[in-house]
Amino acid sequence: MLSDRHSAALVTRAGSVVWLCFPRFDSESVFASLLDDDAGHWAIGPTATATSTREYVEESMALRTTFHTADGTLELLDALDLGDSSDPHRLGENASHTLLRSVRCTEGRVTVETTYRPRPEYGLVVPVFSEIESGFVAAGGPGRLTLTMPMPAAAANGEIRGRFTLEAGQSRNFALQRTRLGDPLPGALTQGEIEAALDTTVAAWQHWSELHQTYDGPWQDLVRHSGRVLHSLIYQPTGAIVAAATTSLPEEIGGERNWDYRYSWVRDASFTMQALWVAACPDEAHEFFGFMTAAAAHSRPERHLQIMFGIGGEHDLSERILPQLSGWRGSAPVRVGNGAWAQPQLDVYGELLDAAFQLRHQLGDMEPATREFLAALADAAASHWEQPDNGIWEVRGEPRHFLYSKLMCWVALDRAVRMADQLHAAHRVDEWSATAATIRTAILDQGWNAQIGAFTQSFGSPELDAAALMVPIVGFLPASDPRVASTVDAIIHGLSDARGLVYRYKPESGVDGVTGSEGTFLLCTFWLAHVLADGGRLAEARAVFENAVSHVNDVGLLAEEIDSATGEQLGNFPQAFSHVGLVNAAWSIQQAERSD
Template sequence: MSTTAIADHALLSDCHSSALVDKEGSVEWLTFPRFDSPSIMGRLLGENAGHWSIRPVGDFTTTRRYVDETLVLETTFDTGGGTVVLTDALAMGPHNEGHAIGRNAPHILLRSLSCTAGEVEVEVSYAPRPEYGLVVPLLSQVPGGVTARGGAEWLVLTTPVDLHLDTGTGTGRVRIREGETLRFALHRSTLSETPARVHSESELIEMTQRTLEAWRSWSSLHQTYDGPWRDLVHISGRVLQSLTYQPSGAIVAAATTSLPEAVGGERNWDYRYSWVRDASLTMEALWVAACPDEATDFFSFMATAAATGVGPEKALQIMFGIGGEHDLTERTLDHLDGWRGSSPVRAGNGAWNQQQVDVYGELLGAAHRLSDQLAGLDEDTRRFLVALADAAAVRWREPDQGIWEVRGDPQHFLYSKVMCWVALDRAIELADVIGDRSRVEEWKRTRDEISEAVIRDGWSDSAGAFTQHFGTDALDASNLMLPIVGFLPATDPRVLATIDAIEERLTDDRGLVYRYHTEEGVDGLAGEEGTFLLCTFWLAQALAMAGRLDRARAVFEGAAKYVNDVGLLAEEVDPETGELLGNFPQAFSHIGLVNAAWAISEAERQAKAA
């Protein structure tokens, strides 16, 4: 099983699929041709599930960085006798300013190793294992490379190093001297390619340069944020963009499956799908971090995926496959023992058929934030947005599984009610954009009714705060969103009391925020979980909006220090060890970072102007 820290990995993406590379130069996770495809390399979740390592022989020290304004990874190995730099990327296709990044990506993993000082002996270990490690492929030598056939895959490795092949694994060693570069590539081939096509050195140089230029062009055009923590916000913006599936406009919640919320626990989920909530909030965060030009594609994807109908009589499905698939039936991969023995490992996600009424508010909230980019909406998408508001106006009365997708009994979660209020509030303001003013008065009446119910039934005198759901005293960090979405002002005494209660009773010794206390919650699962980075950034954002700027900065920096060496965040932090936990990198955490940084920047600007 893998024991490598989650934080020791770095992301590669071509906006179609993803890879994770660890600090020792090993690809520990790779999916082709989609984020949600079965892994080709998955040692992250099982020792025999595949890897591809390029590293010095013997002892070395490592430093890493993303090349400026890109997601091209550089890992520098210093052996004492020499220094080599490993450059890794998922290749991008040609990029034009008018096109989204990732268009025509060739599905090629590029790796090059350059010696910058002295000389270094290097070892290569190549062990592809398609279908989450179930397949041990047949490896064969071809001029300039190695082919791998097995299951549904025919992979072609371009390698300048001669590999010894044995039982599905190729290994080899080579000495590299100052000024020399070795270039590698891995791609999926087709049976029609005979003989299997390896890539020339000039082609690999061109693809690497094209990938650098694509990321830099996108970053220079889109990333205009210039406030506090600029570098972290820009990295987060690139991460959020990298989780976009370019062909459809879908956005995945994370690049991985089954990285646990507690070591050895059962809270291990597949996040390689497009949650309505996560994707909508990602689009909102990209408004700050990257000025998205994919807004129309995203809403068109959602309208198409939900084309079977949404409205008062039919709930919106909460998540979809990245191609618009509805059935995401969950299964366990019992041959994998999981990261640090955390099982089960899952593919698919059983939450796909849950009832969650907050999704209407997240989608319409994102549409409102991005309305400038939605001038050309087609009629189907306009009708879809109207149907969301109509559904919220009816379904807000129903219990649901809530934002945290509890697997216990449905409840009247306060956050869900508030987000139905948001759905109607934003639909009223968007009436001209979505082309329907006939429902505005009805939407206003229902919005006011929701507000009255939340204030009447969601507040607990004994808790001194707004609570997780009606009829409980349990706290929930999602209630930090009340001021953020504009339901109540951040300076309202009840909001301030809720902020104080969460800060006092729902944080750990590091000042990081839990979603809720699992022993008080209704999630229907055994065991505990780590503190939630998104919730901690929510606290920073709410504090900023309340004018508590020094405290907001302290909370933000307390969470932001958990970024790894290349600026990435997982979902949670282990309250005992401080290690990152959960799927990685996690869109929610980077969303929280972006929005909190922006809120603090705006609050400080307003304070100076006052």
């Protein structure tokens, strides 16, 4: 993944950009061959047979791919331009919506080919090219694309191809700029301008990492890298946090569990802010809660808090299918929008207040609107906790009395009580405390299933759900409590696959209202490691954690799930949830080892 904190691109090991949305994470794609071969890409690489290795430039989100051929070695450096990022606390504020690419021959002699095939609007548009000095302009759809192409090239059949040879020490720089229809059209960038922009972008990431990343514990490199990934998924103009950079990467190859994750879920974003507390000083705390306060401001009092918003604060995220795209490995349908936006999910109250509580020192003296918003969340949790909902996993079946939803309503009230002075709400403490006690009794009486020996998915249900691992994580019961230990063992034996990774629940139970199966869920596996560490089972915690992180790709990125049969990553990518789980589990193991 490349990110300028406005949008994201995905690059393959072969040096092809197969996913890029401009100018926002949720904009229509320019390249989407990730989801259909005919939906656009931009490849740069050797013409000869080559092997490749990849790495992020140290402490940055600039990607270096090294190609080794029989005749020479070629380095490809890719980044999304951060613009003038002299202020590390506002990283990406002046992003220019430009994809930067540079190739350099470091040994021998390499012949390079580039194929540029833009297909705006998810592959619907085949643009018209016009040649300019040192490049081309592509027109078609809501924007125009200016390509810097520093060599002779030919445009035909909706694509541009160029070929050139580099000797050791020689380089060529490329750029793709996006402008809105009607805006002044920029010219091609010079070679020096591209090189300077790459240097500035790498330096800005490194400066941010130096100032913000202080985690010093086990798996330090993975934790700090996850912090940069999570920071990359924040939409800088508003502080919104996307759940993932992609849409419709399937949870089952050939299945229909394909969703658009390029929006800001209250739950995912709250978890992300908490993980950044460990992996990177969260300068964004004020911006995030400001975004949530503004985005939710128009919710009608009788309605639940909306569980997700567009990254600009949009409410209507109506879901539709893109029939022109065949899907990753034929996994249709491809969706944009997400119908879950209209679901009632009671857990969001607790997740927001839990994040606010953890970040209370960063938030300091909050704006009156933020204080009122957080206090209103506690009131909503107290009012709605007895209602059924669609739960953390956004089931498309009938609403139920999910254990996790009740638990997070308790969290909302518990954290509001503990923050009452900061919220200027000391007069509400008795009422909030009384309702929290009532919810606690209900969970212990109806959420615990003595026959199963575990806290189960919903009140009165025999089904296991890995979300029950949050019972000790949020402090409802200690990890040493016999009921928690029994739940942990039940999940290990009842929801783990042969690889030792954890399913959310068993899809065949029919609770989610969607056909097909799915992979094991990385967040849930990290939850298990977290709880094992908290319960003093450190050797088991380390083993579970190491097993989970063994599935990172070659540049340390994680999707949502793992295919039990093949070990491949499944689902949208990279997934904030998975990197959140990694950060928090590592931190929990560190704390447990220090305590031990």
